[in-house]
Amino acid sequence: MFSRTSYGLRVNVNTLPPSIVSVFAPATVANVGSAFDVLGFALESPGDTVTARRTESNNIIVTKITGDEGRLPLDAEKNTAGVSIRALLRHLASTDPNRYPSVGFELELTKGLPIGSGLGSSSASTVAAVVAANELLGCPLTRAELLPFAMEGERIACGAAHADNVAPCLLGGFALIRSYDPLDVISLPSPASVWVAVVSPHLELKTFDARRVLRRNVSLEAAVAQWGNVAALVAGIYQDDVALMGRSLEDRIIEPERAELVPGYLTAKAAALQAGAAGCSLSGSGPSLFALCASEELARAVSVTIVKSFGALGITATGYTSRVNATGAVVIKRS
Ligand code: HSE
Numbered sequence: 621m622f623s624r625t626s627y628g629l630r631v632n633v634n635t636l637p638p639s640i641v642s643v644f645a646p647a648t649v650a651n652v653g654s655a656f657d658v659l660g661f662a663l664e665s666p667g668d669t670v671t672a673r674r675t676e677s678n679n680i681i682v683t684k685i686t687g688d689e690g691r692l693p694l695d696a697e698k699n700t701a702g703v704s705i706r707a708l709l710r711h712l713a714s715t716d717p718n719r720y721p722s723v724g725f726e727l728e729l730t731k732g733l734p735i736g737s738g739l740g741s742s743s744a745s746t747v748a749a750v751v752a753a754n755e756l757l758g759c760p761l762t763r764a765e766l767l768p769f770a771m772e773g774e775r776i777a778c779g780a781a782h783a784d785n786v787a788p789c790l791l792g793g794f795a796l797i798r799s800y801d802p803l804d805v806i807s808l809p810s811p812a813s814v815w816v817a818v819v820s821p822h823l824e825l826k827t828f829d830a831r832r833v834l835r836r837n838v839s840l841e842a843a844v845a846q847w848g849n850v851a852a853l854v855a856g857i858y859q860d861d862v863a864l865m866g867r868s869l870e871d872r873i874i875e876p877e878r879a880e881l882v883p884g885y886l887t888a889k890a891a892a893l894q895a896g897a898a899g900c901s902l903s904g905s906g907p908s909l910f911a912l913c914a915s916e917e918l919a920r921a922v923s924v925t926i927v928k929s930f931g932a933l934g935i936t937a938t939g940y941t942s943r944v945n946a947t948g949a950v951v952i953k954r955s
Pocket of ligand 1: 903905
């Protein structure tokens with residue numbers, strides 16, 4: 621019997637798909653400074669875990685959510701994980717109506733990511749859920765093929781099916797969205813020299829609101845500066861050049877508008893650069909920040925500096941340090 625793995629290879633397997641799987645999906649940094657909506661990368665941790673069980677009921681049921689302080693909907697029609705799996709099942713049924721005559725899932729979600737933090741919280745839950753469902757169905761789709769269904773979760777979460785969190789969360793490393801229509805996603809290398817300091821101030825900023833403030837028109841001058849930076853950022857990733865990546869984070873279009881939404885952001889960014897970070901920007905739509913650093917030691921020091929900077933304003937914050945995670949979501953248990 622042949623089956624496809626989640627990476628699209630065909631391998632000889634003699635086992636049936638598992639009936640229960642647990643999948644860990646990591647935090648992601650979207651935009652990466654200058655590359656609004658078109659670039660993101662995965663962190664090693666923190667992240668969310670989904671444990672899914674296949675049932676014969678035709679229903680998707682979210683049985684339990686922990687770590688969300690009761691804020692996420694258990695109703696699978698409103699939950700990003702449920703919505704994405706429903707979209708996946710619809711697609712599979714449309715391509716082969718007889719293959720999955722009766723299939724449902726029970727999902728248990730453990731949130732390790734703060735909600736509304738700019739670390740791709742909704743993406744991590746969604747990706748963990750679709751990867752788990754795909755595994756339970758015997759991996760009919762590759763990771764890349766799961767992307768449009770995970771994007772449906774983003775549509776529910778923030779009103780826009782952007783892919784710069786879900787793509788790196790699914791695929792690992794840096795993911796570049798060259799085009800949304802048609803969807804064209806390119807996996808970039810994971811630069812080995814880069815360490816990332818990420819700090820999440822204990823504030824909440826909904827992506828929906830942080831998108832609403834953005835103006836619709838940009839000047840040609842700003843656009844020229846922006847695409848120069850995006851191109852140089854990609855060059856920096858390929859060359860594993862932390863300094864080039866750092867200075868290419870410069871964002872002339874989005875950051876000036878969003879900086880005002882995060883109290884203390886510009887001061888914290890200045891402190892991070894002063895402490896030796898190669899570059900610093902908002903993570904996704906904020907309020908979290910990320911800073912690119914040339915060593916683990918420096919990333920830890922920069923993280924502490926940013927936390928202190930927020931602390932001086934009376935804002936508590938949690939700091940993380942990580943390398944770029946080349947793997948993305950992983951199956952951590954199957955039975
Ligand atoms: N590209 C999205 C935005 C990411 O900035 O709105 C949200 O995490």
